[in-house]
Amino acid sequence: MDPRVREHAEIIVDHSTGIKAGDDVVIQMPPEAEDLAVALHELCGDRGANPVYLSHSERADRAFQRASEGFELPEHRLALYEETDVFVISRGGANVTEKSDVDPETTANYNRALEPVKNERLSKTWCLTQYPTSGHAQLAGMSTEAYENFVWDAVTLDWDKQRDRQANLEEILNEGEEVRIRSGEETDLTMSIAGNTALNDYGEANLPGGEVFTAPVRESLEGTVHFDMPLYRYGREIEDVRLRFEEGKVVSHSAGRNEDLLESILDTDEGSRYVGELGIGMNRAIDRFTYNMLFDEKMGDTVHMAVGSAYPDTVGDENERNESAEHVDMIVDMSEDSTIDVDGETIQRDGTFVFEDGF
Incomplete structure (x- = not known):
């Protein structure tokens, strides 16, 4: 062995x-x-x-x-x-x-x-x-x-060191209320995270870990997003997913490949057209895309969102938890021409965080 x-x-x-x-x-x-x-x-x-x-x-x-x-x-x-x-x-x-x-x-x-x-x-x-x-x-x-x-x-990463680095972002999100994500010409999406909890994933429920994630307030998403990285789901590749949100719900969608599978996911149940997770990748030891969401969503310089169920621990007592039989993560490359804003302040620009050198 x-x-x-x-x-x-x-x-x-x-x-x-x-x-x-x-x-x-x-x-x-x-x-x-x-x-x-x-x-x-x-x-x-x-x-x-x-x-x-x-x-x-x-x-x-x-x-x-x-x-x-x-x-x-x-x-x-x-x-x-x-x-x-x-x-x-x-x-x-x-x-x-x-x-x-x-x-x-x-x-x-x-x-x-x-x-x-x-x-x-x-x-x-x-x-x-x-x-x-x-x-x-x-x-x-x-x-x-x-x-x-x-x-x-x-x-086999040094998970204590990774936890400490990610704690900087965890604190920012737990003190924030509104997140805006912009990337390229097609992604401009706002959402509330008020009352919800950001969690620091350092190799516990997911191994490898390497992200900070939370749940958006269910009906708060407004805008459009282009998931420019592909995903494998049920043995098929879905590419170039584009979603438009109004009052938290996906109201229009398209995909460059296997759009029928995307549509089936979104039509699974009532909750599958709402987002249950916002995650920000911070594991720079994962330095390449491998068509495996367990790794890909943790890559540095990425953001992912999951349509479907929200993790209970991320949803505050005063907010509704999105429930669904699905939880499908999709990724946006944030390495170029992109920002993440929290309460109007830019906390990441082109993949570099406000607490890192070179911001």
Whole structure:
């Protein structure tokens, strides 16, 4: 076993989740990530925790969705999640486009059925991470060895140092009320964050981490945004997404590729046309785009927004939390001709923050 797998597992157990004696732990991973699962089981044994291993297969998931005529809430799965203290989930399947031929409407129906399961998991301690596989390396345009180095370099960052740097932005957002994002000629979007909470992601729920994120007030978004970086969703690439917002809701949309999939996401439910997350990437160890949102949204010089559900911890008691079966992140490149303003003051210009040299 590569010693970096053991280090990866130790960061998950000790930094990201704090697994302790008596914890009931679900470890859900594809077969390709078995080494990481083995290392996690060993550490659970060391800590006195109780692991259950779920081997997740995209092939099996595809077969089920294509064969089913309808979906019901899986009560047995919900029962397991209700009894679980910690979830560790890894991506890393062999074929990143495995579910590309599942009808988008089918996927939306499936997600609606599983929404209570997702919400139960989000209420617990959880960590989503990545195991480096040749399939993801190919998607990133990298050799397997180079991709392994990329993933484990990002995972094994000095998270205490990263936390301290990101705390500067966390403080600005928690003291602010209105955010304006401008980039190029097409993105000019304002939103309120008043009463909501900005969180510092330094490798806990997401590993790697490297962002500060919050939720906008649900009906506050006004303006337009061009997401100029592509995303992979359900095995298909969506490019050049353009959204226009009025009173928080997406009122018009387009995409340069797979617009039907974008439309299906936006039509999933009432909440899928509202934004549940505003995130600002701050991890400059992630220095290239890899078509993997777990990494791409953390890149320095980027902003991302997610249509769909908001994380409960980011929404203040006086504000409405956007709820949806979807949570789909999309990215804006902020490295050139761009600004982020908070309460009328520019706090980032062309990717450089007000608290950094060169601002």
